[in-house]
Amino acid sequence: MATWERFRTALLRTRQALGAGRRDGSAQYWEEALLGADLGYERASALAEAVGRLPPVAQLPALRHELIQLAGASHTLSLSGAPAVVVVVGVNGSGKTSSVGKLACRFAGAGQKVVLAAADTFRAAASEQLGVWAKAAGADLVAQKPGADPGAVAFDALQRARSQHADVLVVDTAGRLHTRQPLMDELDKVVRVLTRELGRPPDEVLLVLDGTMGQNAVAQAREFCQRLPVTGLVVTKLDASAKGGAVLAAREVVGRPVALVGVGEGTEDLMDFAPDAYVDALLAAIGPA
Ligand SMILES: Nc1nc2c(ncn2[C@@H]2O[C@H](COP(=O)(O)OP(=O)(O)O)[C@@H](O)[C@H]2O)c(=O)[nH]1
Ligand SMILES: [Mg+2]
Numbered sequence: 001m002a003t004w005e006r007f008r009t010a011l012l013r014t015r016q017a018l019g020a021g022r023r024d025g026s027a028q029y030w031e032e033a034l035l036g037a038d039l040g041y042e043r044a045s046a047l048a049e050a051v052g053r054l055p056p057v058a059q060l061p062a063l064r065h066e067l068i069q070l071a072g073a074s075h076t077l078s079l080s081g082a083p084a085v086v087v088v089v090g091v092n093g094s095g096k097t098s099s100v101g102k103l104a105c106r107f108a109g110a111g112q113k114v115v116l117a118a119a120d121t122f123r124a125a126a127s128e129q130l131g132v133w134a135k136a137a138g139a140d141l142v143a144q145k146p147g148a149d150p151g152a153v154a155f156d157a158l159q160r161a162r163s164q165h166a167d168v169l170v171v172d173t174a175g176r177l178h179t180r181q182p183l184m185d186e187l188d189k190v191v192r193v194l195t196r197e198l199g200r201p202p203d204e205v206l207l208v209l210d211g212t213m214g215q216n217a218v219a220q221a222r223e224f225c226q227r228l229p230v231t232g233l234v235v236t237k238l239d240a241s242a243k244g245g246a247v248l249a250a251r252e253v254v255g256r257p258v259a260l261v262g263v264g265e266g267t268e269d270l271m272d273f274a275p276d277a278y279v280d281a282l283l284a285a286i287g288p289a
Contacts, residue, residue: 003274007281010263014244019285025059027052037245037282038214043070043252044245060286064279070248071275075232075257081203083115083161084168085194087154089187089228090208091220092175095236095262097126099208100172101133102262102270108137112167117157118143119150119190120174130172136267140164150174150186151193158197171202184227191228201229206259208234209250214243218250225254234270236262244282247273 001009008015017036021029031048035041051063077086086103088096100116107114116134118127118141127143134141142157154171161169171194173187195201207230209217217235224230233254235247238261251258258273 003271004277004281006263006271007278008284010239011244011281013240013242014238014282015285017242018282023286025052025056030059030063033286034245036242038243038249039245040215040218040249043249060283064283067248067279067282068275070252071279072251072257074272074274075259076272077204077232077259079168079203081198081200083166085158085171085198085202086168086204086206087171087173087191087194087202088206088208088234089173089224089230090175091210094175094208094210095234096175096208097129097133097172098265099206099234099236099260099262099270100130100170101136102267103170104133104137104139105267106270107168108139113164114139115157115161115164115166115169116141117153117169117171119153119171121146121148121150121153122174122176126172126174140166151189154190154193155197158194187228204231204259205229206232206234207256208236211235211238211247211262212241212243214241214246215249218246218253221250221254225256230254230256232257232259234260234262239263247278
């Protein structure tokens, strides 16, 4: 299936939200449509006002142009290190472990040797869940006892990746405040340990956002990006969300590119973000003027 079609399928609910009203070309119509897709109030009303002033035939092309600008450039993962190191962060339940697993399958499928680090050490179940993905991908799993220092797990995993000449190390992390140490400090430490050992920052620090949370995910993104050197966003669960517009809002608010989007629970359901295809898929539900 083409990228556009996969986005279109995944964005069914958001498209329904966007295409719900009867298109009369008024600013109010556009504002309701864009708010329905959870683009955020300020952005939705500014766009609606600008588009609503145009003649009906010019409205959809103008909106498309504006949304593509908002979506920003595409971001190909930069994996040049040997090993390349990817750290995955985000709140509990956002889809970190699944995204780490899908990435592992993708890298392994491309013939790369992958090591996974279970740096969510709060629950035993967390490393078990990652172990299932490691098995599926044929990746090596580095885990320690529950309660271990996540920085120590990251350190061990990097040693392992080096000794095995792995191509990629992907580090899964915890998403909730579960020790006396606040979450951001813990994640910051994981990144610092890796930076010190590598002599450079990790290749990617990916922030996973739950696509069903809409504007709440945007607020989280702001908080994470203030504290951590986030290089890209991963927006998951778009297949279960009517808030696909929030992807664009998050990108704009934090100024980090959207790297990947999750469109389901299968190993293949983590797609590279393509701004044009995404916006076209979003707008596909809007009827003629
Ligand atoms: N439908 C759907 N579910 C997803 C997606 N990504 C993750 N999930 C589900 O979201 C739940 C939480 O994911 P998990 O990776 O454990 O989140 P974590 O706590 O951040 O590690 C699991 O049930 C996943 O299967 C996605 O793109 N689409
Ligand atoms: Mg997890």
